[in-house]
Structures are given as C-alpha cells and as structure tokens.
Amino acid sequence: MSTHGSKGKFIEYWGRGETGPIAFQKEFDTKIYWPRLKELTKKYGIEYEPGKVVPVDDDELDAIWQAGRELLLDVGILNVSTERRITFTEEELDNALENLPAEVTLGEGKDALTIPHRGMEDYDSGRTPVGVMGRILGPISDDLYEKIALSYAQEPLIDYVHFQGVKEKVNGIPVKPGSPFEMMAEIQHVSTVKDVLRRVGRPGFPDGGSTPVNLRAEMAAANPLWGVGKGDVRHVYIMPQLKTDYDQMCRAYFWHQYGANIWGILQAYIGGAAGGPATSAVNGVADLLAYVMLYEPTILGTWPTDALYFSNSSKYALYVANYGGAAFQKHTHFPSLVGAAWQMTAGIGSEEYFWETAAGAIGSATLGFLVAGGTGHQSAGLDQACGLGARFAAEVGRAVGKARLTRKQANELVNKILPKYQPLIDNRTLHTRGGDFRTVYDLETVRPKPEYLAIYNKVKAELRDMGLPIK
Amino acid sequence: MADILNTLKQSILDFDEEAAEAAAKEAVEQGVNPVTAVGALADGLNELGEAFEKMEVFLPEIMLASDAFKAALAVLEPELKKANQEGKKSIPVVIGTVQGDVHQVGKDMVATFLTTAGFDVHDLGVDVSPSRFLEEAKKYDAKIIAAAALMSTTRPVQKDLLDFLEAKGVRDKYIVFVGGGVVTQDWATEIKADGYGQDAIATVELAKKLLHAA
Numbered sequence: 022m023s024t025h026g027s028k029g030k031f032i033e034y035w036g037r038g039e040t041g042p043i044a045f046q047k048e049f050d051t052k053i054y055w056p057r058l059k060e061l062t063k064k065y066g067i068e069y070e071p072g073k074v075v076p077v078d079d080d081e082l083d084a085i086w087q088a089g090r091e092l093l094l095d096v097g098i099l100n101v102s103t104e105r106r107i108t109f110t111e112e113e114l115d116n117a118l119e120n121l122p123a124e125v126t127l128g129e130g131k132d133a134l135t136i137p138h139r140g141m142e143d144y145d146s147g148r149t150p151v152g153v154m155g156r157i158l159g160p161i162s163d164d165l166y167e168k169i170a171l172s173y174a175q176e177p178l179i180d181y182v183h184f185q186g187v188k189e190k191v192n193g194i195p196v197k198p199g200s201p202f203e204m205m206a207e208i209q210h211v212s213t214v215k216d217v218l219r220r221v222g223r224p225g226f227p228d229g230g231s232t233p234v235n236l237r238a239e240m241a242a243a244n245p246l247w248g249v250g251k252g253d254v255r256h257v258y259i260m261p262q263l264k265t266d267y268d269q270m271c272r273a274y275f276w277h278q279y280g281a282n283i284w285g286i287l288q289a290y291i292g293g294a295a296g297g298p299a300t301s302a303v304n305g306v307a308d309l310l311a312y313v314m315l316y317e318p319t320i321l322g323t324w325p326t327d328a329l330y331f332s333n334s335s336k337y338a339l340y341v342a343n344y345g346g347a348a349f350q351k352h353t354h355f356p357s358l359v360g361a362a363w364q365m366t367a368g369i370g371s372e373e374y375f376w377e378t379a380a381g382a383i384g385s386a387t388l389g390f391l392v393a394g395g396t397g398h399q400s401a402g403l404d405q406a407c408g409l410g411a412r413f414a415a416e417v418g419r420a421v422g423k424a425r426l427t428r429k430q431a432n433e434l435v436n437k438i439l440p441k442y443q444p445l446i447d448n449r450t451l452h453t454r455g456g457d458f459r460t461v462y463d464l465e466t467v468r469p470k471p472e473y474l475a476i477y478n479k480v481k482a483e484l485r486d487m488g489l490p491i492k
Numbered sequence: 493m494a495d496i497l498n499t500l501k502q503s504i505l506d507f508d509e510e511a512a513e514a515a516a517k518e519a520v521e522q523g524v525n526p527v528t529a530v531g532a533l534a535d536g537l538n539e540l541g542e543a544f545e546k547m548e549v550f551l552p553e554i555m556l557a558s559d560a561f562k563a564a565l566a567v568l569e570p571e572l573k574k575a576n577q578e579g580k581k582s583i584p585v586v587i588g589t590v591q592g593d594v595h596q597v598g599k600d601m602v603a604t605f606l607t608t609a610g611f612d613v614h615d616l617g618v619d620v621s622p623s624r625f626l627e628e629a630k631k632y633d634a635k636i637i638a639a640a641a642l643m644s645t646t647r648p649v650q651k652d653l654l655d656f657l658e659a660k661g662v663r664d665k666y667i668v669f670v671g672g673g674v675v676t677q678d679w680a681t682e683i684k685a686d687g688y689g690q691d692a693i694a695t696v697e698l699a700k701k702l703l704h705a706a
Contacts (some may be wrong), residue, residue, distance in 0.1 A: 160644040196648075197646070292551070294597065329692060
C-alpha cells in the first residue's frame with residue numbers, strides 16, 4: 022500500500038462537491054470544459070501532425086503539461102452527483118505533486134513489485150521496462166476462466182495483472198449490476214484468481230481486476246484471508262471528460278480504508294468530447310492530475326481511444342497516450358504510469374494483435390512507462406485474452422532497453438509498424454481479425470499452440486529485421 | 493431570401509443558439525417558406541456531421557449546434573402547422589445506455605450522428621431501465637429504440653428490454669438497435685434485436701436501411 026499525493030486531504034476536496042460552483046452536466050461539457058480546453062490548446066500552440074507518435078520535442082511536452090494543468094485549475098472536475106464543480110488552488114496542486122512518492126509497491130511478500138519513477142530514455146536506473154502489466158478483460162467462458170488466468174500467472178515476465186474477465190452467468194443466471202449474482206460472480210472470480218496464483222507459487226502477486234459495476238459486489242470479495250489483499254489494486258473512475266461522482270468516491274474511500282490500492286486512467290475519447298488528438302493530450306494531463314488530487318492512486322495509466330471506432334492503439338490513441346503521459350511523467354515524479362495499449366483492437370490470434378502490442382510497448386518502454394498487453398478484439402469478444410500477448414509486450418520492452426532506443430528512433434520504428442494495422446482501423450475492420458483463446462492455446466497444457474507461436478515468432482523476426490534486438 | 497437561409501445555416505455552423513433563434517424569427521417575418529427554412533438548418537447539421545467524421549468539429553460543438561437547431565425549430569414549428577406544411581417529419585428515436593451502466597460516450601456519438609442525419613433524437617442518458625425506454629418511446633411516438641451497453645455485466649439488460657417489449661405486446665411497434673463496446677452481431681441475433689451497430693456510422697446506415705425496409 023502506498024499513500025501519497027494529497028494524503029487525507031481528499032475529504033476536504035470531496036466536500037467541495039457540496040459547495041462548489043453549480044454546473045449542469047451539459048453546461049459543463051459545452052460551455053465550461055470544451056471552450057477552455059480549446060483556448061488552452063491554441064494558447065500553447067499544441068498541434069497534432071501525422072507521424073507524431075513518440076514525442077521527441079521537450080518544448081511540446083512542456084506546453085501540454087502547462088495547458089493540462091491550467092485546464093484542471095480553471096474548470097475543476099464535475100461531481101455529477103451534486104452537479105457542482107470541485108476546484109483546486111495552484112498551491113494545493115503543487116503541494117500534492119511535491120508530496121508524490123518516488124516509488125510505489127504493488128503486491129505482497131516475495132511477489133511484491135516496487136516501481137520507481139523512470140525518466141524518458143533512462144536505461145541506467147534499473148530494468149527496462151520498469152514494469153509489465155497483463156490485462157484480461159471482456160467476457161470469459163466459465164470453462165476457460167481458470168486457464169486464461171493461469172496463462173498470465175505462469176509468465177515470469179509479467180509483474181501485475183488486471184484479472185478482469187467477466188463471468189456472464191452464475192448457475193445459468195445472468196450476472197447483472199446490483200444483483201446478488203454479481204456478488205456471487207465476484208467471489209468466484211477472486212477466489213479462482215487467488216487459487217491460480219497460489220498454484221503457480223505467486224500468492225502475493227498483485228491483482229488489479231475491477232470487474233463489478235456495483236461497489237457492493239467488489240466489497241463482497243474484500244477479505245484478507247481468501248480475497249482481495251492489501252497489495253491488490255482496484256479501479257476508481259474519472260469519467261470522460263473530467264467528471265466523477267459519489268459512487269467513485271465511495272469506491273476510493275472503501276479501498277483506502279481497507280488498505281488496498283487505487284488505479285486510474287487518462288481517458289480521452291478522441292473525436293468525441295475531448296476533441297482531436299491535441300486537445301485530448303491536454304485533457305489527458307488534466308485527468309491524471311485530477312486523480313492525484315482526488316483519489317491518491319498508486320498506479321495510473323494511459324487509456325485514450327478513438328471515439329468513432331474503439332481503438333487504444335490507433336495513431337491518434339498512441340499520440341495521446343505518449344504525449345499526454347510523457348508530459349505528466351516529465352513534470353512529476355509519479356512512479357507508475359502504464360503506457361498504451363491496454364487492449365488491442367484485433368483478435369488475439371492475429372498478426373495485427375502483436376503489431377499493436379509492439380507499437381504501444383516501444384513508445385512506453387522508451388518513455389519510462391510500464392508496458393501492457395494481453396487483451397484483444399477491443400475487449401468485446403468472448404475469450405479474447407492470453408498470457409502470450411503480455412509476454413510479448415515485456416519482450417518488446419526489454420529489447421527497447423537493450424537497444425537503448427532514443428525517442429527519435431522509437432518514433433521512427435513505430436511509424437514503420439503502424440501501416441501494419443492502421444489501415445484496418447481506418448476502414449473499421451481490425452476487430453474482425455484473429456481467433457480466441459480456444460483457437461490459440463492448447464487447453465490441456467495451457468500453452469500456446471505451435472501455429473500461434475509461429476505468428477508470434479514471425480512478428481519477432483520482422484521486428485529484428487527492423488533493428489529491434491528482440492530475443 | 494438567400495441571405496436569411498445562409499444566416500440560418502451559418503447559425504448552425506457557428507453552434508449559436510441565439511443567432512439561430514433570431515434568424516428563424518427573421519425568416520418568419522420575411523415570409524420565408526418554413527419548410528425551406530428548416531431545410532437550411534438541416535443543411536448546416538449535415539455539413540457538421542461530415543466535418544465531425546473527419547475530426548474537424550467535435551462532440552461538444554455538435555451538442556451546441558443541436559441546441560441551436562431545436563431553438564430555431566421551436567420558432568418555425570407554428571408556421572409549419574399554420575401552413576399545413578409539416579413536410580416530411582423527422583423520425584423520432586429514443587436512445588440511452590441501459591440500466592446499471594453509466595458509460596455515455598459511445599451512446600453520445602450515435603445520438604450525434606443520428607441527429608446530424610436528420611433523426612429526431614431523444615437522449616434518455618445513462619442507467620435507463622427497460623420500462624423507461626418504453627415510456628419514453630410511447631411519449632415521443634418513437635420508431636427506433638437504441639440501447640447501448642459498454643460492459644459484459646450490463647449487456648443482459650438489452651435482452652430485458654426486448655423481453656419487456658414482447659411482454660407488453662408492443663415489440664412490433666419499434667425497431668430496436670443494440671450497440672456498445674461488448675455487443676456483437678451474434679449477441680444481437682441471439683436476443684432478436686432488429687439491428688446491431690458496430691459504431692456510430694454503421695448505426696446510422698442501418699437505421700436508414702431498416703426504416704426504408706419497414
């Protein structure tokens with residue numbers, strides 16, 4: 022457990038949601054948030070241009086940082102429950118940033134992972150990447166639930182996993198938010214994950230899975246003997262764009278008093294309410310700062326997506342993740358920022374899935390972020406998660422460290438990779454590629470099938486041809 | 493007359509509610525055919541829809557333009573009735589994110605595209621129960637009900653909506669679309685929805701196609 026940032030000040034800040042300036046949601050979106058975001062992006066001359074994926078110009082990052090910081094200070098964050106804005110002073114923001122820790126720890130005992138702050142192109146302060154996050158997301162079949170979790174737990178390069186696969190039914194009854202079946206599903210889910218982790222000898226391995234919609238269901242598994250541990254992490258949501266509510270504050274409060282950790286994300290919908298890539302990057306900095314002020318997160322991430330066609334790995338999404346994340350990373354000593362892409366657009370059985378993973382991990386490892394991988398098919402398809410994808414993200418990150426890639430080299434490399442899948446985002450068909458866990462893993466040994474390894478090895482060979490020394 | 497029609501269209505392109513209302517009043521004073529005036533406003537919305545797709549304008553601006561359109565329409569509607577020229581009425585749609593789910597961006601995108609495509613969109617927001625979908629659909633005499641779900645755990649509520657319509661004996665009255673991050677064509681087929689939109693553009697195309705077929 023790591024506490025930091027505004028340390029206990031959150032009670033005062035949350036209380037401002039009862040006294041702050043009134044703003045109805047639509048008024049906030051259209052007349053307060055959006056005009057100021059546009060003005061600040063213009064004022065600081067922030068522009069997206071094709072080819073910008075990994076930032077090479079520090080001045081641009083400084084501009085995004087300043088604009089994002091001013092955005093939060095000027096408009097605050099809307100508490101949707103009370104329809105009032107929570108605002109902060111510059112001094113409060115500076116104090117919270119100064120008070121951030123230089124490292125955090127996830128997990129417990131020998132499986133604990135300590136993550137230090139890492140600068141851009143810093144290959145001499147410990148291993149690269151600084152950490153590896155695997156993700157399981159979307160619906161998972163009952164008969165595969167344990168096997169998919171095992172496929173991640175048995176990968177030595179993975180440090181932390183969001184075991185967040187969704188059980189759709191309990192005893193044949195649909196699992197709906199707020200129902201007792203959601204509580205039952207969460208108890209089954211957490212028990213299964215903890216059992217799998219014990220079986221691979223990693224009982225203290227950190228789990229960041231936040232599956233239930235309803236807090237009561239999450240609370241049902243809050244049991245230090247068999248359930249959520251103090252080294253585990255749960256999600257608190259800052260909704261797009263710059264909004265939160267009492268439900269999220271209740272989540273944060275519950276997990277803080279329990280002693281577990283909080284994770285949150287920069288969540289810009291590019292083309293939607295956050296505007297284009299440039300305004301979205303500015304919004305991203307404001308999102309991350311809002312988390313620091315309100316929720317004292319142990320781990321943060323970059324999760325921008327194209328609004329029109331759901332993709333975490335598009336050229337726009339990578340720009341926002343890398344520029345917004347690097348601006349935040351450069352100006353704070355926050356230690357644990359997970360880079361793009363958190364979920365791939367293509368199915369896990371496709372070559373494109375590995376290319377998306379590589380494009381994200383190259384930028385993330387170069388910029389000092391944790392790398393991420395595992396989920397495919399926009400996290401919408403059934404059984405679209407496997408450990409090999411997250412292992413691949415780790416291997417790409419390690420190769421970046423071995424090559425000591427400069428940001429310029431990383432940008433060039435990602436620009437060579439993007440044509441492998443971006444055209445399928447442009448025509449909105451990338452999600453149709455690839456198979457699922459049943460088609461790519463041997464269900465008896467829980468190992469990737471030879472034909473799946475052939476795809477993975479083919480992409481690795483091509484990466485080596487491009488100059489990345491991946492094993 | 494061309495000037496006032498340009499002013500009407502420009503008020504939409506400028507997302508300017510006051511200008512749109514003033515231009516509509518001016519059009520009425522000048523005796524402009526109200527159907528022509530509404531057409532100029534719709535041209536503005538269509539143009540914004542195309543720009544939106546190219547990421548030249550964004551959701552908050554479309555929301556403001558939609559307000560401007562409604563303000564002008566409120567001025568023009570009595571004239572349309574007087575002249576008995578209501579013309580081709582916009583197709584009413586009710587849209588919302590299903591009960592238990594507070595995600596709104598995807599739903600907002602679809603609502604925006606439907607608006608700019610000329611549908612009369614009634615956005616019910618998030619966390620909408622099946623009974624409320626039905627009440628609002630009745631109230632607006634909707635032809636289409638669009639229900640979004642972003643999470644696997646809220647997807648079953650889309651089935652509840654269809655079960656509910658069936659149980660009330662009104663299933664045939666509405667075209668029901670389902671969409672959202674976790675929704676697939678297989679799911680839509682399984683629950684017997686009329687259509688599935690992979691994204692906002694596909695949903696609008698489908699709406700036009702299904703209405704034409706109906």
